[in-house]
Amino acid sequence: MHATSHTGYAGHHDHDSHAHPTGWKRWVTTTNHKDIGSMYLWFSFVMFLVGGAMSLIIRAELFTPGLQYVSPEFYNQMLTLHALIMVFGAIMPAFVGFANWMIPMMIGASDMAFARMNNWSFWLLPPAAILLTASIFVPGGAAGTGWTLYPPLSIQMGMGMDMAIFAVHILGMSSIMGSINIITTILNMRTPGMTLMKMPLFCWTWLVTAFLLIASMPILAGAVTMLLTDRHFGTSFFAAAGGGDPVLFQHIFWFFGHPEVYIIALPAFGVVSHVIPAFSRKPLFGYVSMVYAIAAIGLISFFVWAHHMYVTGIPLTGQLYFMYATMLIAVPTGVKVFNWVTTMWRGSLTFETPMLFALGFLVLFTIGGLTGLVLAMTAVDIQLQDTYYVVAHFHYVMVAGALFSAYAGLYFWLPKWTGHMYNESIGKLHFWLSMIFFNIAFFPQHFLGLAGMPRRIPDYAQQFADFNVISGIGAFGFGFSQLLVLVVVFQTVRGGARAGSRPWDGAHGLEWTLPSPAPYHTFEDPPPFNQAEAHG
Amino acid sequence: MLCHAARHLAGEREKMARNSNNRDANSLRHGSAGLLIAGLLGLFSSAANADWALNLQEPVTAVARRVYALHSLLLWVIVAIFVGVFAVVTYSLFQHRKSKGHKAADFHDNTAVELIWTIVPALILVAIAFPATSALVDMRDTSEPDLTVKVTGYQWKWGYEYVTGDAAGIKYLSVLSTPRDQIENKAPKGEHYLLEVDRPLVVPVGKKVRILTTSNDVIHNWSVPAFAVKTDAVPGFLRDTWFRAEKEGTYRGQCSELCGKDHGFMPVVVEVVSEAKYAAWVAEQKQQMAAVAGDPNKVWTLDEMVALGEKVYTANCAACHQASGEGLPPAFPALNGSKIATGPKDAHLAIVLKGKAGTAMAAFGEQLSDTDIAAVVSYERNAWNNKLGEVIQPAEVKALRGK
Numbered sequence: 042m043h044a045t046s047h048t049g050y051a052g053h054h055d056h057d058s059h060a061h062p063t064g065w066k067r068w069v070t071t072t073n074h075k076d077i078g079s080m081y082l083w084f085s086f087v088m089f090l091v092g093g094a095m096s097l098i099i100r101a102e103l104f105t106p107g108l109q110y111v112s113p114e115f116y117n118q119m120l121t122l123h124a125l126i127m128v129f130g131a132i133m134p135a136f137v138g139f140a141n142w143m144i145p146m147m148i149g150a151s152d153m154a155f156a157r158m159n160n161w162s163f164w165l166l167p168p169a170a171i172l173l174t175a176s177i178f179v180p181g182g183a184a185g186t187g188w189t190l191y192p193p194l195s196i197q198m199g200m201g202m203d204m205a206i207f208a209v210h211i212l213g214m215s216s217i218m219g220s221i222n223i224i225t226t227i228l229n230m231r232t233p234g235m236t237l238m239k240m241p242l243f244c245w246t247w248l249v250t251a252f253l254l255i256a257s258m259p260i261l262a263g264a265v266t267m268l269l270t271d272r273h274f275g276t277s278f279f280a281a282a283g284g285g286d287p288v289l290f291q292h293i294f295w296f297f298g299h300p301e302v303y304i305i306a307l308p309a310f311g312v313v314s315h316v317i318p319a320f321s322r323k324p325l326f327g328y329v330s331m332v333y334a335i336a337a338i339g340l341i342s343f344f345v346w347a348h349h350m351y352v353t354g355i356p357l358t359g360q361l362y363f364m365y366a367t368m369l370i371a372v373p374t375g376v377k378v379f380n381w382v383t384t385m386w387r388g389s390l391t392f393e394t395p396m397l398f399a400l401g402f403l404v405l406f407t408i409g410g411l412t413g414l415v416l417a418m419t420a421v422d423i424q425l426q427d428t429y430y431v432v433a434h435f436h437y438v439m440v441a442g443a444l445f446s447a448y449a450g451l452y453f454w455l456p457k458w459t460g461h462m463y464n465e466s467i468g469k470l471h472f473w474l475s476m477i478f479f480n481i482a483f484f485p486q487h488f489l490g491l492a493g494m495p496r497r498i499p500d501y502a503q504q505f506a507d508f509n510v511i512s513g514i515g516a517f518g519f520g521f522s523q524l525l526v527l528v529v530v531f532q533t534v535r536g537g538a539r540a541g542s543r544p545w546d547g548a549h550g551l552e553w554t555l556p557s558p559a560p561y562h563t564f565e566d567p568p569p570f571n572q573a574e575a576h577g
Numbered sequence: 578m579l580c581h582a583a584r585h586l587a588g589e590r591e592k593m594a595r596n597s598n599n600r601d602a603n604s605l606r607h608g609s610a611g612l613l614i615a616g617l618l619g620l621f622s623s624a625a626n627a628d629w630a631l632n633l634q635e636p637v638t639a640v641a642r643r644v645y646a647l648h649s650l651l652l653w654v655i656v657a658i659f660v661g662v663f664a665v666v667t668y669s670l671f672q673h674r675k676s677k678g679h680k681a682a683d684f685h686d687n688t689a690v691e692l693i694w695t696i697v698p699a700l701i702l703v704a705i706a707f708p709a710t711s712a713l714v715d716m717r718d719t720s721e722p723d724l725t726v727k728v729t730g731y732q733w734k735w736g737y738e739y740v741t742g743d744a745a746g747i748k749y750l751s752v753l754s755t756p757r758d759q760i761e762n763k764a765p766k767g768e769h770y771l772l773e774v775d776r777p778l779v780v781p782v783g784k785k786v787r788i789l790t791t792s793n794d795v796i797h798n799w800s801v802p803a804f805a806v807k808t809d810a811v812p813g814f815l816r817d818t819w820f821r822a823e824k825e826g827t828y829r830g831q832c833s834e835l836c837g838k839d840h841g842f843m844p845v846v847v848e849v850v851s852e853a854k855y856a857a858w859v860a861e862q863k864q865q866m867a868a869v870a871g872d873p874n875k876v877w878t879l880d881e882m883v884a885l886g887e888k889v890y891t892a893n894c895a896a897c898h899q900a901s902g903e904g905l906p907p908a909f910p911a912l913n914g915s916k917i918a919t920g921p922k923d924a925h926l927a928i929v930l931k932g933k934a935g936t937a938m939a940a941f942g943e944q945l946s947d948t949d950i951a952a953v954v955s956y957e958r959n960a961w962n963n964k965l966g967e968v969i970q971p972a973e974v975k976a977l978r979g980k
Contacts, residue, residue, distance in 0.1 A: 106770060107762040113838045114908065180907045187835045193812060194795040194837055197937050199908060272935075281813020287796055288811060322675070324685040330695075352798060352833075353809045354816035357717045361710060368702045372695060379694045382666055389681035390674045400670075407662065411655035418705070420712040421648045423807050424633060424641075427798065427833040492630035493802040495833045498841030500760060502772045502829075504630060547681075 069164070072156035073561060074141045077163050079458075081138030082451075084166055086526070088130030091174065093520050095123040100482075100516040103509050108500055116499035117185030118201070122173060124188035125205065128305070129212045130170055132443045136308035137162075137219050139450050140247050142458065144223065146552040146559060147241045149232030149568045154225035158218050165215040172208040176201035187497055189298070190265065192279040192290050196272055203272070206265045213258040220251035220258075227251075232551070232567040238332065239575045241550050242325065245332050246311030249339040253300045253307075256343070261297040264290060288353050295346035303342040305439065307335060309406075309446035310377060313399045315550070316449045317381050320396035321388030322547035327380040334373035334380075341370050351422045360419045367417040374410055378403070393545075394468030398449035401476050402442060409437030412487070427497075430490025436483045445475070448526070453548075455533050456540035460558035463533040467525055474522035482515025549574050634802045637824045637849075641805035643712040654705065716805065719819045722787030726778065730790070730797030730810035730832070731944065732937055733839035733896060737778050740789070744859045747866065750944065751776050752892050753842050757900075760842075772829040775892070777846035781855035785821045794939055798834035801847055807833055822849040837937060838908075839896050877951070879959065879968040886956025889949045894957075897937065902961040908937065913961040922969060926954055926977050942978060947971040 062070050071077060098119050102111050111119070141159065145152055153159045176183040181199020184190065195202055227248050231240065268290070270276040277283020279290045318325045325331065347355055348367045355363075381403055390396070412434040416422045425431060448471075455463050485508035490496075494505045501509065540557040551574055555563055636642040673679045724742035728735060731750070738748040754775045758764035767773070780786045790799050790810040800807040804820035807830075822828070830845040850858065891900065898904045902913035912918045917925050929950055932940035941950060948971045958965045 106766060108760055109762070112905075113841065114905070117835070117838070117840075182908075185837070191796060191835075194835065196935065197795065197837065281811075286814070288809075288814070321673075322681040323683065326685055327687075327691055328685065330691050352807050354811065354814070357714065360713060360717070364709065364713070365706065368706065371702060372699050375698045376691070376695055378662065382662060382669075383690075385666065385669045385673065387679075387682040387684075388669070388673050389679050390670065391676070392674075400666075403666070404663065407659060411659060414655060415648065415651045418647060418651060418709045420644050420709060420716055420805070421651065423716070424644055424648070424802060424805055426807060427800075488629070488631045491633050493634055493830065495800075495831045495841070497835040498831070500771060500841050503766060503768075503770050507629060 070160070072152070072160050074145050074153045074156070074159065075458075075559065075561065077153075077159050078138045078141030078143075080163050081134045081141060081166075084163075084170075085131045085133075085135035085138060088126050088134070088170060089523070092123050092126035092131055093523065095119045095126070097517060097520050099123065100513045102499055103501070104513040105510070106501055106503055106506055111499070113499045114182060114185055117187075117497070118177060118183040120497055121184050121187055121205075122177070125173060125208075126170075127439070128188065128301070129209070130166075130173070132305050132439065132447070133216065134166060135447045136247075136250075136305070136443075137216075139243075139308065139312065139447070139454075140219075140223055143454065143552060144226055144244055144247060145230070146457075146555060146563060147244055147550055148227065148230060148235060149551045149564045149570065150226060150230035151562065151565045153222050154230060155218075155222045159222055162215045162218040162222065165211050165218075169208040169211040169215070172204045172211070176204040176208075179204065189291075189294055190268065191294075192268060192271065192287050195268055196280070203269065206269050209265050210262055213262045216254045216258050220254040223247050223251040224255075232564070232570045234570040235575075238329065239570075242314040242328065242331055242335075243308070243311035246307040246314075246335055249335050250304050250307045253304050253339055253342065257297040257300040257304070260293060261301075264293040264297065267293075288350070291350050291353060292347065295349045296343070298349065299346045300339075300342045302438070303338055305443045307339065309402070309443045310335065312446045312450040312453070313381065313402055315548075316395045316399040316453050317384050317403075319453070319545045319548040320391055320393060320399070321385045322390075323384060323388040324549075325380070326383040326386075327376070330376055331380055334376045337373040338370060341366065341373070345370060348417060348419075348422070351419050352426050364417060364419045368414070371410070371414050371417075378407055378410070389547075393452070394463070394465060394472055395449045395453035395545075397469065397472040397476075398445050398452065401472065402445040402449060405437050405441030405445065405476075405479070409434055409442060412437065425490055427495055428490035429486040429494045429496055432496050433483050433486035433490060436486075440483070441479060448472075448475075451526070451530075453545070454552075455530070456544040457552060457555070457557050457559055459533050459537075460540055460556075461533045461537035462540050462544065463529050463537065467529050467532075471522060471525040471529065474525070475519060478515045478518035478522055480515070482512050482519050485509075485511045485515075636805065637803045637822050637826070637828065638805065638820045639823070640712070640716050640820070641803060643708075643715060644805040647708055647712050650708065651705065654701065716818075719787050719817045721785065722819060723784035724780070725787040725789060726780070727789045727791070728778075728799050728810065730792040730794075730799070730836070730843075731939060732794050732837050733832070733843040734893075735774075735778075735797075735799070735843065735845060736793075736944065737776075743856065744862070747859065747862045749776050749862075750892070751778065751846070753844060755842075769829065771842065772831070772844045772846065774844055774846045777827070777848045779848045779850060779855065779858050780822065781852050782822055782825050782849050783852075785819060787817055787819045790816045790818070793943065794937070795836050796834050797832050797836045797843070799830075799845055800833040801828050801830040801845055803828045803830075804847075806830075809834055822847075825849050825851060842896075874972060876970060877968060879955070879966070882952050882955040882968050883959050885948070886952035886954070887960070889945065889953040890956050890960075893941065893945070894953065902957075902963075912957050913963060918957045918963050919965065922954070922958065922967065922973075923977065925958065926950070926969070926974060929954055930974070930977060947974040947978075950974045 068076065068080060098111060102109055102116055141153065179200050181201055183201040184195065184198050184205045186195045186198060227244050267278040271279055277285040279285045279287050314325055314331060345363060345367045347359060347363045351360055416425060416434060452463060452468055489505055489508050494501055542556050543553040544557065551568055633645050633648060636645045725740040727738040727740050734750050734752045736750050739745050751774045754773045755771050756764065759766045759770060788799065790808050791814060792810040792812040794812060797810040798807060799810055804822065806818050806820050808816050808818040826849055828847045832840055832843045897909035898912050902911060904911040917928060930940065930942035932938045951969045951971045951974045955969045957963065958967060
């Protein structure tokens with residue numbers, strides 16, 4: 042999904058004339074935001090398949106009661122790696138890929154601000170991914186603690202745990218560099234006339250996300266470093282016997298972990314805020330309130346962390362504060378949903394694949410948000426904490442929220458990237474299979490959780506058997522449906538109907554003033570910016 | 578297969594619910610959950626009967642009932658919001674589509690509307706906050722208990738110790754009693770598969786029971802859904818929670834914090850009995866304890882020790898080191914032919930008593946009696962290929978404890 046044709050853009054041959062590496066050297070040494078964006082997207086898709094395969098091992102084991110295919114230790118390793126790979130390897134890099142491709146084109150910049158650092162932030166990812174996946178094969182296996190890495194369990198693990206810790210360090214460095222790059226690009230390189238309040242909403246969501254990353258990734262790095270020294274250098278930050286406290290880790294982890302939820306969700310909101318107006322042929326409703334809602338969500342996300350810890354024994358006053366603060370997040374989130382709904386109201390709607398995925402996002406993310414409101418109530422959460430209800434809740438937010446939005450963005454921008462239209466029939470088939478199987482896989486998990494099935498168990502009591510069968514069928518259907526994306530992308534990269542510069546008649550923004558495929562170098566001179574392409 | 582499992586579904590809790598006068602809660606459960614399904618999925622609405630557990634378990638404490646009611650209230654609120662929002666979306670999807678020739682309007686702001694949909698949800702939240710707060714305050718009030726039990730989490734079993742009341746001093750471990758054959762699919766699974774233990778916690782009906790939780794190794798979580806009780810057991814710290822069960826019966830839960838390999842195999846079972854039965858149970862336990870304490874200076878024969886040791890081994894050691902003694906290396910080393918199990922006996926006793934730092938090997942000195950430790954070490958030194966032929970006496974364990 043990269044643009045290779047850089048001969049068609051007249052007037053800038055002088056820049057291209059010095060030796061441009063080809064073959065693998067091009068990809069290793071590239072400083073081009075489009076190349077790097079493509080690499081991020083391919084990387085994330087590969088990791089998505091790896092993490093997805095792990096989830097199918099989990100669902101196969103859970104298909105019937107009893108231990109069938111894997112040992113409990115391996116099961117724990119699978120659920121840990123599935124989460125770490127999906128969060129850090131698949132979803133986050135996918136949206137960084139979109140940011141790389143789209144932010145310079147949306148704001149009329151020639152590239153990212155720090156082009157060499159951009160290369161480095163991508164190439165840190167493969168070593169981290171190798172550390173994570175290779176940890177399965179070391180003595181003792183991978184970390185089997187869940188992605189939350191709670192001590193003292195994480196202290197007991199073998200060297201797979203150390204590999205996970207180093208992987209997190211490397212991923213954190215990559216994220217921080219990427220964030221600095223995005224903030225600098227957005228703040229300094231917008232074309233004249235594009236004020237912050239006229240900037241495309243995707244850039245706004247990434248601006249806030251990048252600040253969240255810079256604020257929260259060092260905290261995670263600190264937490265896992267403390268784990269490392271507790272494991273090997275005799276400190277006892279998290280060991281009561283040495284004057285530490287295991288729950289301290291949870292506070293630090295979730296002080297990172299909750300903003301992380303919005304690090305994943307905000308760019309997804311950004312993509313949807315472009316797709317829905319385009320296919321409604323109507324400007325986004327409430328741009329200003331959208332911006333304030335994004336900022337509010339970003340800020341509040343730092344003040345709600347202990348709602349993940351209602352059962353750890355935090356005091357009543359703490360539980361009450363975190364309950365109220367968590368409920369507060371529902372207000373700006375509600376504003377965003379209402380704005381999207383009103384954008385469609387009295388529009389002129391069509392339902393191409395990007396719009397279908399955006400609508401799927403809207404329905405499923407709203408369900409995930411509403412069950413989040415249920416979980417915010419401390420007394421109810423105590424019944425549901427660590428059950429499948431929580432698993433269902435965050436998969437509605439993460440898969441249906443982030444993944445569906447990423448697909449909306451992929452189908453939306455694929456014509457711009459490749460110069461070809463994708464196959465609409467396969468796109469629609471991909472959407473409907475994903476939508477149906479996703480709900481078959483995850484909706485029944487609400488009932489399992491309410492009935493009391495704990496999460497992270499390899500075997501379960503028989504009253505949970507029926508819904509687990511249904512969930513397993515859904516998971517396998519969902520997993521295999523995702524291979525259709527490969528078909529669509531390969532087809533589109535290789536050929537298909539020519540896409541015009543503005544393949545969607547309702548789309549606005551500077552990126553649509555460029556030819557399709559977007560030339561290798563774009564906007565070497567700041568483009569003129571007028572109200573027609575403005576979002577505010 | 579579906580029908581077979583469905584029969585076991587929600588087992589005796591459901592039976593109890595059907596027989597009790599809690600029919601209101603029951604019909605509410607199926608009504609609201611049925612609506613959710615029909616509205617959002619449309620797949621299972623015909624299956625919304627008692628055999629597909631769709632809602633929280635039948636509450637048997639006042640707190641659990643409040644939680645149940647609070648959840649039901651919230652369920653209706655979110656269903657109403659969902660239906661409201663997506664009624665508008667659905668109308669748009671059908672009326673405002675281009676294929677019907679609908680022309681797009683051009684509005685993009687409306688301060689009044691935006692204020693309304695900021696303030697109204699905020700007011701709804703404030704309204705919900707009142708019942709949510711009072712339920713929580715109630716839940717956390719552990720004052721003035723009738724009896725207190727200390728619950729200790731171990732990898733992977735529970736330890737119960739009665740701290741106050743008639744039963745003070747009674748102390749035992751509670752281990753999964755589902756046979757290994759059922760887990761490995763070599764035997765048909767029983768009615769309470771994975772939710773049964775050798776010795777449940779026994780408490781009197783109608784009494785306020787305060788539970789203190791702690792742990793010996795990693796974080797566990799003691800949870801009984803029917804009581805709306807779920808509290809982490811954190812090593813080195815004490816947490817507390819409480820319940821007052823209103824109905825006699827057996828209530829089942831599971832460890833609810835990932836605690837390693839056998840996290841899924843350490844259920845919580847609480848037996849709520851009448852005052853009279855409870856008194857009888859206490860008397861029986863005290864008698865047994867006196868008998869077990871026995872004569873610390875008794876000299877055991879090798880066969881006696883190995884026979885007792887095999888039982889202790891199965892309950893406490895086999896999960897990791899395996900019945901075959903081959904372990905699950907490298908995390909859980911083999912004992913058959915190992916240096917420790919065939920080397921000097923003091924080193925062997927020391928690791929069993931004190932555990933091994935940085936590994937899952939716990940300090941069993943805190944969990945097992947001198948006799949049990951002598952027995953299990955004797956067993957390990959004589960089982961499999963470790964035919965050392967030596968017997969260890971409880972007095973030797975006692976002598977080592979001080980060191």
